Amino acid sequence: MDLLIKNACMIIHDNQLNAVAIWIKDERIHAIGKNFDEGSFEQIIDAKNQLVTQGLVDVHVHLREPGFTYKETIKTGSLAASRGGFTTICAMPNLEPVPDTIEKYNQVQELISQSAVNHVLQYAPITKNLRSEDLVDQAALKNAGAFAFTNDGVGVQKAGTMYLAMKEAAKNQRAIVAHTEDESLLFNGVMHKGEKADELGLAGIMSAAESSQIARDLLLAEETGVHYHVCHVSSKESVRVIREAKKAGIQVSCEVCPHHLLFADEDIPKNHGYWKMNPPLRAREDQNALIEGLLDGTIDCIATDHAPHSFAEKNQDFNHSPFGIVGSEYAFQLIYTAFVKKGIFTLAQVIDWMAIKPAALFGLTVNRLNVGDPADLAIFDIEHSYTVDEKKFLSKAENTPFIGRELFGDTLYTLVNGKIVWQGGNQNGSLANFR
Structure with a gap:
C-alpha cells in the first residue's frame, strides 16, 4: 500500500x-x-x-507475559508503547518461567509474534532463573534471537558470575545489561536514604547500593572487553564512575529514566506506592547530575523502565507496595514538556536519546528518516x-x-x-x- x-x-x-x-x-x-x-x-x-520523527526506541520495558498477565500483556504493553510513539521496545526477562533455555525463550518469541503491535525484542537472562549462580547457554540463546543479556529486576550478586558472563558475552558479541544493586547494602530500604525517608519514617536505600556494583562491573568490563550497559542510572556517584570509565576507554553505555530526571525524593508528597520505584528517586543533587550526564554524553539514552503492577498492589504504602512505575505512554511528552519547552534540551537531542542512540547501542535498525x-x-x-x-x-x-x-x-x-x-x-x- x-x-x-x-x-x-x-x-x-x-x-x-x-x-x-x-x-x-x-x-x-x-x-x-x-x-x-x-x-x-x-x-x-x-x-x-x-x-x-522516526519511531522511538525503548530498551527497557517489562511486559509481564508469561507469568504475570494480570499486570500487563505483550498486547497491552506494546499498545501502550505505540501510544507513546515507540515503534521498538526491548522486553526484560523477569517472567514466569524465566526464558533461560531455548525452549522457554522460543515460547516467549511465539507470544510476541502473535500479540505485539510494534517491534518487541526479547532479552535473555544472564543466569538461570535470574539467580547469581549458573550461566545460561548464551550462544544458543543468541542463535534463538537474543540481542542482549540481562537479569534486570535483580543485580548479579557474585562478581565471579558476572565476570564469566561478561567473558561469554564478549565472545558472542552481545551486551551485558545490568540492573546494578548490591543486595547486602539494601538493609530493607524502600526509598532513597535521606531526609525525606527520615520524615516519612521509612528505611532508606543508600546510593552506594547502586554505584558500588557499577564500579565493580566496570573493572570486570575492562578486563573482558564486553559491551556493558547500565540500566536506570540514578545517582551522582554512578554518573561519576561511568564518566571516568568512558575516559579510560571502557566500553560502557547507560540509560536514565524520565522519572529520575523530573523528580527528587523531596518531591514525594506522601507515603504511597505510586512513588516507589527501583532505583528510588534520589536527592536533588543526583537529579541535577543525571541531567548534566545526559548533556555531556556520559548518559547515552533515555529509557522508561515501564514496570506495570495491579492497582491493588500499588495502592498501598511504601512498605507493602512493589517497586515500579509505568512510563511508555507519556515518556517523550514528559521530556518535551519539562526540558525542551524550557530550553534545557533541544528536540534533536531528545530524538537522539530516545530513537537514534538506543538503537545504535545494540546494533538495531536505526531509522534516520532517510x-x-x-x-x-x-x-x-x-x-x-x-x-x-x-x-x-x-x-x-x-x-x-x-x-x-x-x-x-x-x-x-x-x-x-x-x-x-x-x-x-x-x-x-x-x-x-x-x-
Missing part, C-alpha cells in the same frame, strides 16, 4: 524542515519531497505541520496540551505519580512498517516553530 504523510515538520541534524511530504511504500520510506500526486496514494495522513529506511514513524502534537488520564491508558496498569499532569506532545499517529498502529490525540491546529 502506498501511503503519504503530507505537511510534516521534521528535525534533521538540528535543522527544522517544514511542509515535508513522506511517501511510504512496501513498509519503507520510498521518497521524501515537497509535493507528490495525491491521487496515486491509497491513504493520506495530513500531519498539519506537526512533528514527525529514503530506504523502515517506515517506523511517530507524529506528535507539540502545540496543544493534554492531561495524563489513567482512564485512557492502553496499559493494564496506572501506577504512576504523573496522573493529572499537563503535557505537550500527544501522539497523533504511530506507524510500524508503514502501518498505522496508533491514531488519536488532538489533531487540530498547526505548529510554526517547535524548537
Whole structure:
C-alpha cells in the first residue's frame, strides 16, 4: 500500500524542515519531497505541520507475559508503547518461567509474534532463573534471537558470575545489561536514604547500593572487553564512575529514566506506592547530575523502565507496595514538556536519546528518516496540551505519580512498517516553530 504523510515538520541534524511530504511504500520510506500526486496514494495522513520523527526506541520495558498477565500483556504493553510513539521496545526477562533455555525463550518469541503491535525484542537472562549462580547457554540463546543479556529486576550478586558472563558475552558479541544493586547494602530500604525517608519514617536505600556494583562491573568490563550497559542510572556517584570509565576507554553505555530526571525524593508528597520505584528517586543533587550526564554524553539514552503492577498492589504504602512505575505512554511528552519547552534540551537531542542512540547501542535498525529506511514513524502534537488520564491508558496498569499532569506532545499517529498502529490525540491546529 502506498501511503503519504503530507505537511510534516521534521528535525534533521538540528535543522527544522517544514511542509515535508513522506511517501511510504512496501513498509519503507520510498521518497521524501515537497509535493507528490495525491491521487496515486491509497491513504493520506495530513500531519498539519506537526512533528514527525522516526519511531522511538525503548530498551527497557517489562511486559509481564508469561507469568504475570494480570499486570500487563505483550498486547497491552506494546499498545501502550505505540501510544507513546515507540515503534521498538526491548522486553526484560523477569517472567514466569524465566526464558533461560531455548525452549522457554522460543515460547516467549511465539507470544510476541502473535500479540505485539510494534517491534518487541526479547532479552535473555544472564543466569538461570535470574539467580547469581549458573550461566545460561548464551550462544544458543543468541542463535534463538537474543540481542542482549540481562537479569534486570535483580543485580548479579557474585562478581565471579558476572565476570564469566561478561567473558561469554564478549565472545558472542552481545551486551551485558545490568540492573546494578548490591543486595547486602539494601538493609530493607524502600526509598532513597535521606531526609525525606527520615520524615516519612521509612528505611532508606543508600546510593552506594547502586554505584558500588557499577564500579565493580566496570573493572570486570575492562578486563573482558564486553559491551556493558547500565540500566536506570540514578545517582551522582554512578554518573561519576561511568564518566571516568568512558575516559579510560571502557566500553560502557547507560540509560536514565524520565522519572529520575523530573523528580527528587523531596518531591514525594506522601507515603504511597505510586512513588516507589527501583532505583528510588534520589536527592536533588543526583537529579541535577543525571541531567548534566545526559548533556555531556556520559548518559547515552533515555529509557522508561515501564514496570506495570495491579492497582491493588500499588495502592498501598511504601512498605507493602512493589517497586515500579509505568512510563511508555507519556515518556517523550514528559521530556518535551519539562526540558525542551524550557530550553534545557533541544528536540534533536531528545530524538537522539530516545530513537537514534538506543538503537545504535545494540546494533538495531536505526531509522534516520532517510529514503530506504523502515517506515517506523511517530507524529506528535507539540502545540496543544493534554492531561495524563489513567482512564485512557492502553496499559493494564496506572501506577504512576504523573496522573493529572499537563503535557505537550500527544501522539497523533504511530506507524510500524508503514502501518498505522496508533491514531488519536488532538489533531487540530498547526505548529510554526517547535524548537
